[in-house]
Amino acid sequence: xxxxxxxxxxxxxxxxxxxxxxxxxxxxxxxxxxxxxxxxxxxxxxxxxxxxxxxxxxxxxxxxxxxxxxxxxxxxxxxxxxxxxxxxxxxxxxxxxxxxxxxxxxxxxxxxxxxxxxxxxxxxxxxxxxxxxxxxxxxxxxxxxxxxxxxxxxxxxxxxxxxxxxxxxxxxxxxxxxxxxxxxxxxxxxxxxxxxxxxxxxxxxxxxxxxxxxxxxxxxxxxxxxxxxxxxxxxxxxxxxxxxxxxxxxxxxxxxxxxxxxxxxxxxxxxxxxxxxxxxxxxxxxxxxxxxxxxxxxxxxxxxxxxxxxxxxxxxxxxxxxxxxxxxxxxxxxxxxxxxxxxxxxxxxxxxxxxxxxxxxxxxxxxxxxxxxxxxxxxxxxxxxxxxxxxxxxxxxxxxxxxxxxxxxxxxxxxxxxxxxxxxxxxxxxxxxxxxxxxxxxxxxxxxxxxxxxxxxxxxxxxxxxxxxxxxxxxxxxxxxxxxxxxxxxxxxxxxxxxxxxxxxxxxxxxxxxx
RNA sequence: GGCCCGGUCGUCUAGCGGUUUAGGACAUCGCCCUUUCACGGCGAAGAUCGCGGGUUCGAGUCCCGUCCGGGCUACCA
Numbered sequence: 001x002x003x004x005x006x007x008x009x010x011x012x013x014x015x016x017x018x019x020x021x022x023x024x025x026x027x028x029x030x031x032x033x034x035x036x037x038x039x040x041x042x043x044x045x046x047x048x049x050x051x052x053x054x055x056x057x058x059x060x061x062x063x064x065x066x067x068x069x070x071x072x073x074x075x076x077x078x079x080x081x082x083x084x085x086x087x088x089x090x091x092x093x094x095x096x097x098x099x100x101x102x103x104x105x106x107x108x109x110x111x112x113x114x115x116x117x118x119x120x121x122x123x124x125x126x127x128x129x130x131x132x133x134x135x136x137x138x139x140x141x142x143x144x145x146x147x148x149x150x151x152x153x154x155x156x157x158x159x160x161x162x163x164x165x166x167x168x169x170x171x172x173x174x175x176x177x178x179x180x181x182x183x184x185x186x187x188x189x190x191x192x193x194x195x196x197x198x199x200x201x202x203x204x205x206x207x208x209x210x211x212x213x214x215x216x217x218x219x220x221x222x223x224x225x226x227x228x229x230x231x232x233x234x235x236x237x238x239x240x241x242x243x244x245x246x247x248x249x250x251x252x253x254x255x256x257x258x259x260x261x262x263x264x265x266x267x268x269x270x271x272x273x274x275x276x277x278x279x280x281x282x283x284x285x286x287x288x289x290x291x292x293x294x295x296x297x298x299x300x301x302x303x304x305x306x307x308x309x310x311x312x313x314x315x316x317x318x319x320x321x322x323x324x325x326x327x328x329x330x331x332x333x334x335x336x337x338x339x340x341x342x343x344x345x346x347x348x349x350x351x352x353x354x355x356x357x358x359x360x361x362x363x364x365x366x367x368x369x370x371x372x373x374x375x376x377x378x379x380x381x382x383x384x385x386x387x388x389x390x391x392x393x394x395x396x397x398x399x400x401x402x403x404x405x406x407x408x409x410x411x412x413x414x415x416x417x418x419x420x421x422x423x424x425x426x427x428x429x430x431x432x433x434x435x436x437x438x439x440x441x442x443x444x445x446x447x448x449x450x451x452x453x454x455x456x457x458x459x460x461x462x463x464x465x466x467x468x469x470x471x472x473x474x475x476x477x478x479x480x481x482x483x484x485x486x487x488x489x490x491x492x493x494x495x496x497x498x499x500x501x502x503x504x505x506x507x508x509x510x511x512x513x514x515x
Numbered sequence: 516g517g518c519c520c521g522g523u524c525g526u527c528u529a530g531c532g533g534u535u536u537a538g539g540a541c542a543u544c545g546c547c548c549u550u551u552c553a554c555g556g557c558g559a560a561g562a563u564c565g566c567g568g569g570u571u572c573g574a575g576u577c578c579c580g581u582c583c584g585g586g587c588u589a590c591c592a
Contacts, residue, residue: 010592045591112590119588128517129588155590173520182518190590197592221519221587244521251584279527282540286528290539309528312585316526319541329554396553459550475550487552 003035004211007068008201010042011053015060016261017315018216018246018254021280025243026214027066028281028303038208039071041082042201044194049084060263064273065296070208078208083200092195095203095233096156096188104232105188108136109147109154130184131157137185156189158198158229166224171212171241171305178224186225198222202229205238214241217312241305244284244312254315268352270343270400271320275327279320283313293326325398333391337379340390343400344376363405371404378411385410388497392489406488410497414509415484425477425486427515430466434477435514437462438507442500452492459492481510 005026009019030037039061043049058073070076080086087093099105108131110118115131122129135143137159147154160166166178188199195203205213213226220242230237248254254261260269266276278294286309287294287302294302331339343349353372356365379386389410390403397406409415425431441447441458463474479491482503488494495503 008592012592042592048591108590115590123516123588126516130517153590157590170520176519178518184588187590192590194590196590201592216586217520218586219592223519242520245586247585249526253585282527284527288529290529292527292540311521313528314526316541319527322541325554393553395555471550479551485552489552491550 002211003030003033004038004209005030005035005214006038006040006205006208006210007066008040008042008204009057010045010048010197011050011057012045012048013050013053014262014264015057016254017263017266017280018261019057020060020064020263020276021246021283022214022216022243023061023066024064024277024280025285025303025308028300029212029214029305030069031300032303035211036069037067038076038078038210039068039073039081040204040208041072042197043082043084044087044196044200046084046194056264060267063267064263064277083195083204086200086204087194091207092189092200092203093193096195096199099158099188099232100156102232104159104229105156106137106139106159107144107148107154108134108157108185109144109152110134110136128182128184131186132181132184153191155187155191157185158188158225158232160185160225160228166228168223168227168237168240170220170223171239172244172308172310173220173242176220176223180224183224183228186222198225198229202226206230206233206235210238212239212241214243216245217242218245241308244309246280246283246315247312249314251312251314264348265352267343267346268349270402271324272327272339272400275320275324278327279323283315284309293323293330321398328397328400329394331394333387333394336394337383337387337390340375340400340403341379344372344379368401368404371408372401374411375404375407378407385497392493392497396489409483409485409488410494414506415482417484417513418480418486421480421484421486422513425480426510426513428473428477430468430473431477432511432514433466434462434474435481435507435511438478438481439504439511442504442507447500450496452490452496455492455495477510478507482506 007023007026009015009023027037029035041054043054054072061068068074070078070081072079072081075081080089096105100107110131114134118131118134119129131137137157160183161180164180166180166183168176170176186198187196189195204210223240223242227237227240246254260266263276267273274296277296278292278299281294281299281303282292285303285307287298288304288307291298291302328336349372350369353365353369358364358366375386378389386407389407393403393406397403447454447458459474459478460471463471468474475491476486478495479488480486482491482494482498498506
């Protein structure tokens with residue numbers, strides 16, 4: 001039998017990195033075994049469901065390149081794939097009748113107040129809290145009929161067997177056992193007729209022939225209920241795989257406090273989908289050897305449940321950046337340029353920086369946005385020039401967003417000058433001669449189509465002519481004059497890309513700044 | 516309160532009773548490369564494997580206890 005897994009999110013907000021990890025593991029697992037990956041929307045809680053959120057889930061999944069073989073957006077043999085629609089189709093009603101008939105479920109007419117009081121008493125008595133009986137679990141048919149005749153609202157609960165052990169064999173944690181007397185009777189059908197997760201999900205997993213229930217460890221405590229439900233129906237249990245979760249640096253569940261958790265924000269910050277997936281896969285999973293930077297194909301080939309760690313992992317932003325830098329360097333320049341163009345074409349990229357609050361220690365979002373828009377314009381108007389600039393910066397950035405700031409000096413007429421750099425490098429008397437020399441060189445025809453080696457030779461000729469011991473006094477003032485900064489690509493390479501006209505204009509301006 | 520899960524360098528991890536002076540990676544520091552910043556290369560520092568008992572000739576690896584952390588304990592998922 002082929003492997004079948006499902007990503008079954010409840011679209012109640014943004015798609016965060018924890019959900020992405022969940023989806024990624026399943027996708028990798030399905031691809032590894034040549035099985036099917038199914039998308040199912042769990043929207044049985046109508047008060048929390050939002051269609052915008054569902055759209056965000058689909059958009060995000062599309063961006064990261066996690067694909068499904070069946071789902072609400074593409075259909076499939078098990079349609080519909082939204083639980084609200086499956087409810088309308090009568091799927092859950094049909095199965096609850098079966099369960100009721102077998103005596104594994106029962107109607108309970110307790111009021112919320114009664115349940116609340118029950119739990120309080122249980123806590124005080126140091127007993128497991130939850131619904132273990134009351135009058136309805138063992139209510140007589142007459143009592144039930146009477147309550148129904150009165151029109152009292154009711155829920156349908158699962159009848160968990162008592163005085164026995166419930167054992168599951170988890171693929172990551174091994175054998176886990178519960179005393180069934182500590183497992184309460186969960187609600188299967190709510191008073192409004194909607195199924196709960198416990199019921200809808202398990203019924204769907206069976207109907208859709210899911211072979212592995214891969215989910216976060218927060219579900220482990222409900223696993224005995226789910227296992228019992230399969231047993232009650234007489235269905236084969238799928239393999240349970242309870243994955244560790246991703247937590248924030250404080251060890252708590254990832255939330256807004258830990259910085260960005262929305263996957264689309266990572267896209268907007270200029271992370272490559274392959275780097276993000278690579279990084280996310282490495283939290284809680286390892287190929288078993290020392291490999292870290294891996295391609296999609298390598299991840300699929302290496303992915304295995306045996307490599308999943310039982311303990312939760314923290315999200316290390318620094319390592320993500322490193323991996324992203326590796327991914328950028330792995331691209332050939334043409335691909336990279338296309339990647340950048342796509343990145344800049346996405347509306348959310350600009351939107352993100354527009355609404356981002358400035359933070360001390362990181363570049364001002366306004367500046368990032370400005371330089372990014374400049375890069376976009378240049379790619380549109382002078383693609384070849386933009387490509388040359390990007391080639392030179394490819395080795396020194398970590399995110400796509402970094403290209404804006406890094407390439408800025410290539411694209412503006414006169415780059416903004418770093419005053420400290422000017423103060424440091426424009427005071428040597430020889431600098432005036434250097435600038436004069438550069439202007440003269442630029443007016444010579446031979447420089448117009450020159451490569452880096454020609455600029456190299458030209459500057460070294462100046463060094464020799466003035467008997468300078470080191471190249472520094474030549475290189476540094478020139479760099480500041482041309483880029484406004486003390487850091488950046490190799491000077492000769494950058495000069496070759498700028499060309500004599502731009503060089504001349506910048507040197508001319510720099511002359512005016514000399515001490 | 517109850518039930519369950521987890522615990523190896525700051526972080527992600529390798530380890531599946533002996534080849535371990537516990538390996539790799541990120542971050543940190545140093546050196547090299549070099550016109551700068553990066554990239555790359557080399558190296559340093561960093562974990563008595565939460566703690567305490569066992570089992571064993573031998574334990575990070577098995578068992579028990581304990582502590583700490585987390586999850587669940589909804590007519591949420």
